[in-house]
Amino acid sequence: MNLANKITLARIFLVPVVMIFLLVKFEIGTIEMHSVTLTISEIIATSVFILAAITDGLDGYIARKKKIVTNLGKFLDPLADKLLITAALVSLVEMQRLDAWIAIVIISREFAVTGLRLIAASEGNVIAASPLGKLKTVVQIIAIVALMLNNVPFSYLTFPFADIAVIVAVIITIFSGLDYFYKNRKIVTMNEI
Template identity: 35%
Template sequence: MNLPNILAFIRILLAPLLFFLLINDFDNIHPSWVNYFACVVFGIAALTDFFDGYIARTWNQTTKLGSIIDPLADKMLVLAAFLGLLLTQKADPWIIYIILVREFFITGFRVVMVSEKFDVSASFAGKIKTSFQMIAIIFLIMQWPFANTLLFIALVLTLYSAFEYILAYIKHLKKV
């Protein structure tokens, strides 16, 4: 197993820890400290997302396993964060629902695309979407100003990137 895949697996392992930190009340610890720690865990996980892709491309270590576990790890991390924020009422539930439905739909859609030998590499819009989701999550965890604005921008980018995937697949079907 190469380093990028190990980093993706670390991200998968950090997702439940993040969820645990977000949903639990710790009696002897001030909530702001728990939020800081949750942000550190999320930040480390987000950095593994950047570095696994960078290392895989620059060191020529892209693998079939990596192309499967990297987006899976991303979804697990975002799912853990958004569900934790939803359960603790730190985010608008409708925006979270829409984002999560899109994530599940497009993930399933990408599985179909892979089975048909269609390239499902993340698009530029998908990468920007993920970045905004991650920034919004940090702002929401910390309850900083503009958190909901960032979440709304993430929603718009999430829907746009979904449209982009669907459009690319339709174009692919017309060629076949």
């Protein structure tokens, strides 16, 4: 197994770590910041999530630079991304920091685009990540981090950064999904029954 694939696997293994530190109530301390309390567990979970998110770009960069792109990597990379984002969203819903409908919209888009890619792959076509799709991922990560940190440090300024980031993430998620389907509409229409 090459280095890029090992990094991708590491991202998958970090997913339960993020969930455990977000959802299990460890008694390891809290930090108070202007009427917002963060647990040390939440800070650890956020740090691990950021590390995992960074590996998303790193594994692809290494695979392309060293010319070690593999079919396993093509399968594992999007799987790891979806597991990380989905786990974080579900955890945030459980923590009551995110409305369930927002998580459902984002996760549904991921399933729909994955389905489109599978249809394309069955016909020998590859649907590469679009610039809008990459932007969607970055905005989702920013929104998730802001929610994990309960809007710190923006809560000090009473600025609803996390709420705004979530709204932007939902809008870009929907538009990027529509963009994939529009640009690949021939694949969809060719497979109609």
